[in-house]
Amino acid sequence: MKVSDRIANTIDRFPADYIFTYSDFDIEVSNKSAVVKALNRMVATGKISKLSKGRFYKPRKTQFGALKPSSYQIAKDFLEQNGELVGYISGYSAFNSMGLTTQIPSTLHIGTNKYRRAVKRGMYTISFIVQPNKITKKNIELLRILDAIRFIKEIPATTPEEACSRLISIVSKLTEEKKATLATLSLKYAPFVQALSGAILEMSGADESILKKIKDSLNPVTEYNIPISETVLATKNEWRIR
Known part of the structure; x- marks a missing residue:
């Protein structure tokens, strides 16, 4: 042949x-x-x-023409290598799927444990977000939530208040076990992410033992400048969010 x-x-x-x-x-x-x-x-x-x-x-053919590959297919060699999970789709694509923004940009963000330079792949740019926690299939959902909190001021086509309101709704639907894991994972993020995670967890009805994990890790006098009102985040002052 x-x-x-x-x-x-x-x-x-x-x-x-x-x-x-x-x-x-x-x-x-x-x-x-x-x-x-x-x-x-x-x-x-x-x-x-x-x-x-x-x-x-x-290309997948439809009545509207040929479709572009999915985000996973475009970046799959950065997500799994030799059967091992090494990254996950985060950033704007993930935020869109979470209902945090309506925009679907041409930049794909990949969470990974190692720093990489951005690469071009056709019309797409793949950039990388360093993830301080170990990446597992079970915690990707929670890492995406924490990434959204980390970049809450940068999510396109929304405001921090709108994004925070949506995140409260998402976190409220988590089990207590996942809320506890979210709190633990947040400890490796910057203090402002920890504080906002704690405030969101409290709004979602998380148990005090879960909140204590974060409270004990924060400097008791540091304040965090995040433009979210008490109307959306009633617990903000307790977490020194100004």
Whole structure:
């Protein structure tokens, strides 16, 4: 079977939206140039699309046209490596899915334990947020909440007050166990994130033992300048939020 036919057969088995590279094909190294040519021909005919150098995908076709790949597919090599979770989607994309903003920017933010420089991937920029806590599948939901608190002044198309109100609603729906974990995870963030997390947790009805974790870690005289009124955050003064 010709190299081009082998590649076409492999691509037919890929699901729509799946991003692949040259390494996805079981082709001898000596035939790499044939792989490149075959993929470029498929791009030219519209069977596949090119995301960035060496990265391709099968566009999902709809009545409104071809869709771009999901955020996960675009950044998947920064999320999992060798079957190990190394990052999670955060930032504006996550904040949009949480109902904190209606904007979907072309920048993807990835939470990771190691500093990385931003990279370009086609029309997208992938930037990285250093996450001080260990990343696990069970705590990603909570890390996204803490990231939203951390960047509450920067979330587009909303105000800190609106974002805070939504976060109170989100945290109120967490179990007591998750609220306790959220408090523990917050301790590795900056003090203002801890204080705002504590105020939000208190508004959500968290147990006093959960709140005490955060209170004991904060400097008792430090104040935090976060523009949220008592109308939204009735507990702000107790947490020295001004």
